[in-house]
Amino acid sequence: MGLTLTEKILSQHLVSGKMIKGSEIGIKIDQTLTQDATGTMAYLEFEAMGVPRVKTEKSVAYIDHNTLQSGFENADDHRFIGSICKKHGVYFSRPGNGICHQVHLERFGKPGKTLIGSDSHTPTGGGIGMIAIGAGGMDVAVAMGGGTYYITCPKVVKINLTGKLSPWVSAKDVILEVLKRLSVKGGVGKVMEYTGEGVKTLSVPERATITNMGAELGATTSIFPSDEVTREFLKAQKREEDFVPLSADSDAVYDEVVEINLSELVPLAACPHSPDNVKSVDEIGKMKIDQVLIGSCTNSSLLDMLKVAHILKGKTVHPDVSLAIAPGSKQVLTMLAQNGALSDMIAAGARILESACGPCIGMGQSPNSGGISLRTFNRNFEGRSGTKDAKIYLVSPETAAISALNGYLTNPCDMGDMPEFILPDEFLINDNMVEAPIDADKMDSVEILRGPNIKPFPVSKPMENEITAGVSLKVGDNITTDHIMPAGAKILPLRSNIPKISEHCFEVVDETFPKRALEMGKSIIVGGVNYGQGSSREHAALAPLYLGVKMVLTKSFARIHMANLINAGIIPATFKNEADYDRISAGDMLEIKGVCDRVKNADTLVIKNVTKGFEFEAQINLSERQRDMLIAGGLLNYTKNNG
Ligand code: MIC
Numbered sequence: 001m002g003l004t005l006t007e008k009i010l011s012q013h014l015v016s017g018k019m020i021k022g023s024e025i026g027i028k029i030d031q032t033l034t035q036d037a038t039g040t041m042a043y044l045e046f047e048a049m050g051v052p053r054v055k056t057e058k059s060v061a062y063i064d065h066n067t068l069q070s071g072f073e074n075a076d077d078h079r080f081i082g083s084i085c086k087k088h089g090v091y092f093s094r095p096g097n098g099i100c101h102q103v104h105l106e107r108f109g110k111p112g113k114t115l116i117g118s119d120s121h122t123p124t125g126g127g128i129g130m131i132a133i134g135a136g137g138m139d140v141a142v143a144m145g146g147g148t149y150y151i152t153c154p155k156v157v158k159i160n161l162t163g164k165l166s167p168w169v170s171a172k173d174v175i176l177e178v179l180k181r182l183s184v185k186g187g188v189g190k191v192m193e194y195t196g197e198g199v200k201t202l203s204v205p206e207r208a209t210i211t212n213m214g215a216e217l218g219a220t221t222s223i224f225p226s227d228e229v230t231r232e233f234l235k236a237q238k239r240e241e242d243f244v245p246l247s248a249d250s251d252a253v254y255d256e257v258v259e260i261n262l263s264e265l266v267p268l269a270a271c272p273h274s275p276d277n278v279k280s281v282d283e284i285g286k287m288k289i290d291q292v293l294i295g296s297c298t299n300s301s302l303l304d305m306l307k308v309a310h311i312l313k314g315k316t317v318h319p320d321v322s323l324a325i326a327p328g329s330k331q332v333l334t335m336l337a338q339n340g341a342l343s344d345m346i347a348a349g350a351r352i353l354e355s356a357c358g359p360c361i362g363m364g365q366s367p368n369s370g371g372i373s374l375r376t377f378n379r380n381f382e383g384r385s386g387t388k389d390a391k392i393y394l395v396s397p398e399t400a401a402i403s404a405l406n407g408y409l410t411n412p413c414d415m416g417d418m419p420e421f422i423l424p425d426e427f428l429i430n431d432n433m434v435e436a437p438i439d440a441d442k443m444d445s446v447e448i449l450r451g452p453n454i455k456p457f458p459v460s461k462p463m464e465n466e467i468t469a470g471v472s473l474k475v476g477d478n479i480t481t482d483h484i485m486p487a488g489a490k491i492l493p494l495r496s497n498i499p500k501i502s503e504h505c506f507e508v509v510d511e512t513f514p515k516r517a518l519e520m521g522k523s524i525i526v527g528g529v530n531y532g533q534g535s536s537r538e539h540a541a542l543a544p545l546y547l548g549v550k551m552v553l554t555k556s557f558a559r560i561h562m563a564n565l566i567n568a569g570i571i572p573a574t575f576k577n578e579a580d581y582d583r584i585s586a587g588d589m590l591e592i593k594g595v596c597d598r599v600k601n602a603d604t605l606v607i608k609n610v611t612k613g614f615e616f617e618a619q620i621n622l623s624e625r626q627r628d629m630l631i632a633g634g635l636l637n638y639t640k641n642n643g
C-alpha cells in the first residue's frame with residue numbers, strides 16, 4: 001500500500017510511537033521559527049531549560065508582530081530576543097526584514113524537512129513540501145533544545161485539484177472554498193494534502209497562500225508536493241541545492257477526498273466574524289466599503305503585489321476608502337521599488353506600511369466605528385481589528401485592489417482579460433538583515449539584554465488530588481484565542497508580562513472575568529465546541545493559569561490551545577455527554593475527587609456540581625506523557641523532573 005507525502009515525511013522523522021492515526025507520535029524537528037509576540041516567552045523558557053546552544057539544523061527568530069513601538073516595551077523585547085539569539089545559536093531576522101512565514105519560505109524552508117513555529121500560520125512552509133506545524137512557545141523551546149515534538153498522528157485528507165484558475169480568480173479563493181466546505185473545525189486532527197493535475201498550475205506563493213490559511217481549518221498542517229514549480233522557485237531564490245522532488249505514491253490511501261475544480265471557482269469573501277462564513281463576491285453584492293488592507297502572511301508575496309500594482313496603476317483610490325499595503329518582506333518591497341510597481345501603488349494613494357504583520361494583529365489601522373473593511377488577511381474574528389463593531393471581510397488581493405478603486409465590493413473578473421503575471425527568474429537576494437549567531441566558543445561574551453517589562457512566567461504547581469472550584473466563566477462555541485487573550489497595539493506590548501496581560505483576559509467577552517477569577521482563587525472555565533481556535537499564543541493558557549484556572553471543560557478543543565493548556569498544567573476536559581453543558585451555570589461550584597489518580601489511570605473524571613446537586617462525567621483523552629505532564633504541573637516541571 002502506497003504512502004501519502006505526509007506519512008512519508010512523518011515516518012522519516014518518527015522518534016516515538018507508531019504511525020497509527022489518532023495515537024500520539026513524537027517527531028524530530030529540523031527547523032524552528034519564532035516571532036516576537038510569542039518569542040520572548042519561548043526564549044525565556046529555552047533559557048530555563050539550560051541548554052547552551054540550539055540543536056536544530058536551523059532556528060530563526062523573526063521580529064514582525066510587535067513593531068509599533070509606542071513605548072519601550074516592544075523595543076526592549078526585540079533587544080532581548082536579539083541577544084538571546086546571538087548567544088544560543090539562533091538566526092535573528094531584524095525588524096524590517098519581513099513577516100516570518102514569508103521570509104522563511106523565501107530564504108530558509110526546505111522540502112521534506114520538519115518545521116515548528118510559535119505561530120499558527122507556520123504551515124505556510126507546506127507550500128514547498130515541508131511538514132510545517134504551528135505550536136506553543138514552550139514546545140518550540142523544547143524542539144530548539146533537541147527535544148521531540150509530539151502530535152496526534154493525523155488523518156490525511158486528499159484535496160484533489162483539477163482544472164486551472166480563471167483570470168482574476170486567486171489562490172485565496174481556493175482556500176476560502178475549502179473553508180466554506182469544511183468549516184473552521186473541519187481540519188482538526190488532519191493534514192490537508194494537495195494533489196492532482198491542478199497543482200502544477202499553481203506557483204509556490206499561491207500554494208503558500210493555501211497552506212497558510214489552512215490553519216483556519218484547525219488542521220495540523222497542509223502540504224503541497226515538491227515538484228518542478230518548487231525547483232524553479234528555489235532556483236530563483238538561489239538555493240536550488242535545497243530542492244528534492246517529493247510526492248505521494250500513486251496508490252497512496254487517504255482518509256478523505258475533497259475534489260476541487262479550479263476552473264469552476266469564483267471570487268469569494270469570508271464574511272464577519274469567521275473565516276468559514278464564506279459567500280461569493282457576487283452574492284454579497286456591491287457593498288460600500290470604508291477600508292482596504294492588503295498584506296499579511298497569507299497574501300503579501302511579490303506575485304500578489306504585482307497584481308495589485310497593475311490594478312492600481314494610473315488610478316486613484318476611491319475618496320471614501322483608505323487603502324494600506326504591507327508587502328511581506330524586504331525582498332518583496334525592494335523588488336517592487338526597483339521595478340516601479342511601488343510607485344504605481346503610492347501614486348494611486350495607497351498608504352505603504354512596513355513589511356510586518358501590522359493591522360492583521362491590530363497593530364494600527366483599526367477601522368472607523370462600524371466600518372466595513374476588506375482585508376487579504378486570514379482572520380476576521382470579532383474585535384481583532386481593534387474596532388469592536390467593525391465588519392471585516394477576507395478577500396483576495398485582486399478583489400481588494402479593484403474594490404479600493406470603486407469604493408464598493410467588486411468582482412475582479414469584471415476587469416476582463418488578465419495579463420500574464422510571471423515570477424522573476426531571479427529574486428533579489430540580500431540577507432543583510434538576518435544576523436548569524438556568534439560562534440559557540442564565544443557565547444559567554446554575549447550579555448542578555450533584559451528590559452524592565454520582562455517578568456518571569458507563572459510557575460504552576462503539581463496537580464492537587466482534589467479540586468473544589470467555581471465556574472468563573474461560561475462561554476459558547478468556537479471561542480478563539482483572540483477572545484481568550486486579545487492582541488492589538490495596546491495589549492501586545494504586555495506579552496512578556498503575564499501578571500499585567502492577564503488583566504485583559506477574556507476582555508472581549510466579559511471584562512469582569514480577570515478580577516472575579518483572582519477573587520475566586522481557583523476556578524474552572526466552561527466552553528462549547530472548538531474552544532481555543534486560532535492563534536498559537538500560549539498566553540491564552542498562561543493568563544488563565546496566573547488567574548487560578550485549574551480546568552477548562554468544553555465540548556471540544558482546538559489542537560494548539562489544548563497542547564498549550566497541558567503545557568501550562570491546566571486540565572483540558574470534555575463533556576462525556578454534551579447535554580451536561582446546559583446543566584452548568586457560571587458561578588456553580590464543582591468538586592472533583594481523586595484527580596491525580598484518575599488523570600494518571602482513567603479516561604474520565606467524575607465531577608459533582610455541588611450547587612445544583614448532580615454528578616456527571618468528563619473525558620480526559622490524553623497520552624501517558626500528557627498525563628504525567630499534568631500531574632507534574634506542566635511541561636517545564638515535567639522536563640525538570642525527567643531531566
Ligand atoms: C495571529 O495571527 O493570531 C498571531 C498573532 O500571528 C498568532 C500568534 C500570536 O498570538 O502571537 C498566531 O497565529 O499564532
Ligand code: SF4
Nearest residue numbers: 121296297357360361
Ligand atoms: Fe502576522 Fe497576521 Fe500572519 Fe499572524 S496571521 S503571522 S499576525 S500576518
